Amino acid sequence: xxxxxxxxxxxxxxxxxxxxxxxxxxxxxxxxxxxxxxxxxxxxxxxxxxxxxxxxxxxxxxxxxxxxxxxxxxxxxxxxxxxxxxxxxxxxxxxxxxxxxxxxxxxxxxxxxxxxxxxxxxxxxxxxxxxxxxxxxxxxxxxxxxxxxxxxxxxxxxxxxxxxxxxxxxxxxxxxxxxxxxxxxxxxxxxxxxxxxxxxxxxxxxxxxxxxxxxxxxxxxxxxxxxxxxxxxxxxxxxxxxxxxxxxxxxxxxxxxxxxxxxxxxxxxxxxxxxxxxxxxxxxxxxxxxxxxxxxxxxxxxxxxxxxxxxxxxxxxxxxxxxxxxxxxxxxxxxxxxxxxxxxxxxxxxxxxxxxxxxxxxxxxxxxxxxxxxxxxxxxxxxxxxxxxxxxxxxxxxxxxxxxxxxxxxxxxxxxxxxxxxxxxxxxxxxxxxxxxxxx
Ligand SMILES: Cc1cc2nc3c(=O)[nH]c(=O)nc-3n(C[C@H](O)[C@H](O)[C@H](O)COP(=O)(O)OP(=O)(O)OC[C@H]3O[C@@H](n4cnc5c(N)ncnc54)[C@H](O)[C@@H]3O)c2cc1C
Numbered sequence: 001x002x003x004x005x006x007x008x009x010x011x012x013x014x015x016x017x018x019x020x021x022x023x024x025x026x027x028x029x030x031x032x033x034x035x036x037x038x039x040x041x042x043x044x045x046x047x048x049x050x051x052x053x054x055x056x057x058x059x060x061x062x063x064x065x066x067x068x069x070x071x072x073x074x075x076x077x078x079x080x081x082x083x084x085x086x087x088x089x090x091x092x093x094x095x096x097x098x099x100x101x102x103x104x105x106x107x108x109x110x111x112x113x114x115x116x117x118x119x120x121x122x123x124x125x126x127x128x129x130x131x132x133x134x135x136x137x138x139x140x141x142x143x144x145x146x147x148x149x150x151x152x153x154x155x156x157x158x159x160x161x162x163x164x165x166x167x168x169x170x171x172x173x174x175x176x177x178x179x180x181x182x183x184x185x186x187x188x189x190x191x192x193x194x195x196x197x198x199x200x201x202x203x204x205x206x207x208x209x210x211x212x213x214x215x216x217x218x219x220x221x222x223x224x225x226x227x228x229x230x231x232x233x234x235x236x237x238x239x240x241x242x243x244x245x246x247x248x249x250x251x252x253x254x255x256x257x258x259x260x261x262x263x264x265x266x267x268x269x270x271x272x273x274x275x276x277x278x279x280x281x282x283x284x285x286x287x288x289x290x291x292x293x294x295x296x297x298x299x300x301x302x303x304x305x306x307x308x309x310x311x312x313x314x315x316x317x318x319x320x321x322x323x324x325x326x327x328x329x330x331x332x333x334x335x336x337x338x339x340x341x342x343x344x345x346x347x348x349x350x351x352x353x354x355x356x357x358x359x360x361x362x363x364x365x366x367x368x369x370x371x372x373x374x375x376x377x378x379x380x381x382x383x384x385x386x387x388x389x390x391x392x393x394x395x396x397x398x399x400x401x402x403x404x405x406x407x408x409x410x411x412x413x414x415x416x417x418x419x420x421x422x423x424x425x426x427x428x429x430x431x432x433x434x435x436x437x438x439x440x
Contacts, residue, residue, distance in 0.1 A: 002098040003029040003178050005091065007084075008077070009110065009245070011103040011131045012062045013203040014069055016167035016248035018129035023101040024171050026127075029178040031095065032070060032077055034063060035084040046364035054337035058201040058371050062244050065202025075174045078182050085116050092121055095180055103245070104128040104137065106283050107375040108290045133283045134249045134276065135162055140284060147288045150392050154281045155274070167250040197336050198232050199240045199371055206241035213237075214255045223268040226275075227342045229329070229413045235340070236272060239372035242279070249276055279377055285390060286376035293379045296360060298388025304352070304359065304395075311427060312355045316347070317365055320422055324411075325404045326350045328419025335417075337371030342407060348385040349398035355426070359386035 004027030011017055012034075023030055040051040051059070067077040080087045091097065100121075105111045105128075118126055130136040139162055148154040199205070213219065218233055228234035241247035253276065260269050289299050297303060315321045319330035329343035339347070344366075351362040363382040367373050383389025385396055408414055 001028045003027065003031070003095060004099040004101055004175075005088070005095075005097045006030060006032045007088065007100065007102040008032065008034045008066065009102055009105065010243070011245035012066045012201075013131075013206075013246050013248065014066075014073075014170040014172070015203065015207075016169075016251050017103070017131050017171060018168060019101045019103050019127060019131065020171050021168055022127055022129065023099075024174050027099065027175045030075070030175045031091070031097070031178055031182075032075055032174075033088070033091065034066075034077060034079050035087045036079060036081050037084055038081060039083070044364070046361050048364045048368040050367055052337075052368040054369070055371055055373060058199060058240060058244065058337070061201030061205070062203075062246050063201075065204050065246070069203065070174075073172055073174050074176070076177060080182075085113050085120075088117055089120055091182070092117075092124065095178060097124070100124050100126045102126065102128055103131040106132060106286050108286075108293065111287075111290070131248065132245060134164060134253060134280050136165065139165075144284055144288065147285075148281075150390055151278060151281045154284075155277050158277060158280070164253055165250060167248055167254050197338070198237060199338075201240075201244060201246065203241075203246040206238075206244075206247040209237065209241070210247065210252065210255055214259045217263075219256065219259050219269050219272060220264050220266060221268055223271040226271070227340075227407065229340050229343055229407050230332070230416070239374070239377075240337075243372045243374040243377075249279070252276065279374075281390075282374075282376040282380035285380050293376070293383070294360065296358060296388070298383040298386065299390070300388045302388050302394075304386055304388060306356055306358045308358060308361075309355065309427065313357055313361055316351055316355060316357070316362070319417075319419060321350065321355075322421050322423060322426060323350060323354070323400045324414045324419040324421050325400055325408060326419070327421065328408075328414045328417035331417045331419060333366075333369050337369060339370070342403075344381070345385065345396075346398050346400060346403050348382060349396060350400060352386050352395065353397045354400070359383070359388070 004023050006020055006023045014020065041049050041056065044050055063077065063079060070077050092100070100117065102114070105114055114126060114128070118124065143157050143161060148157060213236055222236070225234040238247060238252055242249060253273065256269060256272055286293050292299050316326070316330065319327035319334065321327055326347050329339050329347050332343070333339045348359070348362055351357050352359050359382050363379050366378055366382070370378065380389060384391045387395030414420065
């Protein structure tokens with residue numbers, strides 16, 4: 001008789017979850033666990049939290065939904081609090097766990113946690129599988145050697161050589177739970193009623209959104225609207241659920257292929273795949289470059305020209321820069337946890353080029369504020385825009401005035417998010433934080 005432990009991480013779903021499927025098949029008893037790490041909510045290296053309040057709310061909704069689904073299958077989600085490695089170490093020792101199952105981690109910290117557990121329990125045989133990406137490690141091994149220097153090189157190789165794996169059906173049959181009481185298990189917090197606008201966490205909400213999107217005509221016009229600054233329908237808006245793991249990228253692709261067979265296949269439908277490939281590229285990029293994802297010099301070992309101006313960073317975060325479009329985007333992010341891709345490019349370029357700040361502060365602010373924060377996509381895109389990442393062309397500079405004319409010609413977006421500039425001066429304090437006198 002063996003007892004397994006399934007550790008839920010960024011894979012809060014029953015659908016297309018290969019490691020969960022193996023656990024359900026191979027174990028006589030199974031304990032399913034999620035560990036909430038409170039240290040993520042405290043200010044970190046860049047004085048920001050790795051988990052902000054909006055994403056925490058979205059996460060609680062996701063956990064609640066998962067717990068309810070497991071309950072209908074006779075299983076219980078145990079939600080524990082603490083450092084994941086310590087919490088799991090206690091559980092494994094106390095319950096005599098034979099096998100540990102989880103989705104293969106992408107982030108460097110998460111990979112280290114798993115290695116630490118393997119080190120502490122050599123007998124454990126952690127079973128990992130890829131649920132966060134389109135392709136799995138076995139498919140990728142050959143393709144990534146050597147690692148493609150650019151997204152285009154990656155895309156060409158993938159399109160030429162790989163076949164998309166089919167998504168697995170949801171797991172419904174689980175082994176029983178071990179007959180033990182878990183002292184430290186806290187009840188999953190009930191989500192409060194405040195809503196995250198367009199987004200509600202969890203697999204059920206993700207599936208509802210997926211069905212809604214692909215039963216509309218939106219996929220056929222995706223490419224024409226994807227650069228708009230606002231609007232639920234001007235993009236797929238799958239990213240928060242993909243980041244939470246309550247939606248499988250392979251399930252999205254399956255729906256896309258069915259849409260193409262049923263309705264139409266055109267440049268727009270191809271472009272949804274194209275963007276998912278960007279996401280895919282950054283996931284393997286993060287695994288390949290591990291801690292270099294967070295280095296100031298990035299993967300290029302280039303030295304960005306930067307200093308730290310606290311007042312400039314504060315203005316950027318709160319949306320009080322001299323650039324109304326940047327302000328509107330930043331205020332939208334603060335209020336909703338959301339910003340369009342075009343908005344993210346513009347505000348990142350502003351931080352790097354106009355404000356001459358260290359790009360990692362921008363990435364850390366996004367980590368705290370974004371609902372769809374994903375370690376690989378966030379830090380990978382920031383590196384790219386800062387000219388220290390995967391962009392062969394080096395640093396990108398977005399002309400903010402031109403972008404404003406092109407994407408907000410009537411000023412509607414700026415007005416909606418009250419982005420109108422309060423000041424035209426970039427610096428209104430001096431180096432010692434004293435206000436610079438204004439000349440009249
Ligand atoms: C500075 C910066 C930081 C970013 N941080 C994140 C992040 O933390 N999490 C995140 O999911 N995306 C991030 N992105 C990528 C992109 O902005 C979002 O994925 C996109 O806006 C999500 O909206 P959507 O789901 O409607 O995307 P769509 O346009 O509908 O695209 C479909 C899917 O493709 C993927 N995708 C699209 N563009 C990109 C891209 N440039 N890089 C990686 N994946 C992409 C997403 O999973 C998205 O859901 C960042 C981009 C920039 C420029």
